[in-house]
Amino acid sequence: MQDFLQHLLNGISLGSIYALIALGYTMVYGILQLINFAHSDVYMVGAFAAYYVASLVGLQDSPGFSTLLVLLAASMVACSLLALAIERLAYRPLRKAPKLNILITAIGVSLFLQYFGQAVFGAEPKKFPAVLENKVLVSVAGVDVKTFDIAVLFITVVMMLVLNFIIFKTKLGKAMRAVSTNMKVASMMGVNTDRIIAFTFIVGSSLAGVGSVLVGMKYPSIDPLMGTLFGLKAFVAAVLGGIGSIPGAVLGGIIMGLSEEMVVAYLSSTYRDALAFGILIVILVFKPSGLLGKSQIEKV
Amino acid sequence: MKLLDVRSITMQFGGLKAVDSLSFHIKKGELMGLIGPNGAGKTTVFNMLTGVYKPTLGEIHFNGQAIQGRKPFEISRLGMTRTFQNIRLFKEISVLENVMIGATQHQKYSMLDAALITADYSQAEKALREKSLELLSIFGLESKAYDEAGSLPYGEQRELEIVRALGTQPQLICLDEPAAGMNHQETHSLMETIAKIRKDFNLTVLLIEHDMKLVMGICERIVVLDHGVKIEEGTPSVIQNSPKVIEAYLGVEEVH
Structure with a gap:
């Protein structure tokens, strides 16, 4: 029982990070019907931005609250700028092209960033700066609640609340x-759609930036291909929750994190990665619209 | 004063001229009708006016400013708005927010204000909410403000389209078949509402309509299109007695 609770906590903590990344996929999909394959590599660049800023200002080995804030800011800004550039240079010129063209472009951008990362950052893994000290804060019923778990949960919840506020309470x-819902009509009602799309990319990538720092904190080894598998799992989480649905991305992320943790704990860590794709296959076969997604009935 | 001045616009899709050097103008405060048989090019004209299409040739002046080829949101911000022949509401969004979206372009607070939840932000949101509710009350829709727009019955969705357009604070509103699918009674009350909002909001109205009774009843001037060409223009009585119009609608009488 004690073990189970510990795994539950770890799973939710991992799942929150998946959720943060999944939100970026789902928001861009919601607005452009584009699966932004470059998202996972934007996340990777965020981790490296935090790494370089830390060494620039000498924060590699001084864990603490201020370090956390600096790294978060560095990563969020870098991710936003990169995503803005990608949107402007790669996606916007294709706005009127068939959806497939822009999808293939996204894959191209993703590969570009991976190889760019290997060329510029170097292919060997780097040690992510120490963000916080991982102390046991409290022990409840034999379950150790550590700083990392609290930090991840706290930051994720704050991000969700901010996102919720932006989406439902602001212009x-x-x-x-x-x-x-309808880009053309929105434009005719005075909405500057290009600006809104750019803003969506900024929000989604900022969340990826936050995710990258949290991952770096928990698993402090970063490399230019770190986004591939992690991003793919976050993407599966978005599909699981129903791509385009924001609560779906959160739910999908948590389920993904929990099931991964449980599989590793009770079956074998060999199945860790197989699980994500297993979930993807099952969801695509039985409920392709995802748990909270709306199934669309095409009119003929 | 000419609010809208359309100068020989042509819209060519490949080999098809959907609209062929069409010219007309609307004076400030006028209620003008644009009629014609199916496929005459009426909706294409609306699409050119509101920036969905860029005219192949010709110029469109709104308030003395050339607007052809501008983006739809820019034209909307200049004060021209429209409704759609086939309803295009933001279906998954609440009725109230459908109206508010049109008005967000006029909201002045910055995202920093929103982030800090300043008084500016709260007041702007509150004022917009109240104003939008007031607009909804024109059609008695305020009690459904928090329903999803897509859940409204058909007639109310049509009315909501008009309210949403009013939210953008237009000078000119282009109504694309607002009475389509409505029964006699509903059409009649719609006529009255159009007259009322025109007066209350000091609007200029361009109306596309199939319902001849509606058009003849409220329009001051009518332009008739057929195959993309203007075949007649004038007051309702001129239009009703024009042989060209009768021919376009009913065909030529065969003489034996």
């Missing part, structure tokens, strides 16, 4: 929802 959020 940008209203415009985002309008654009995701």
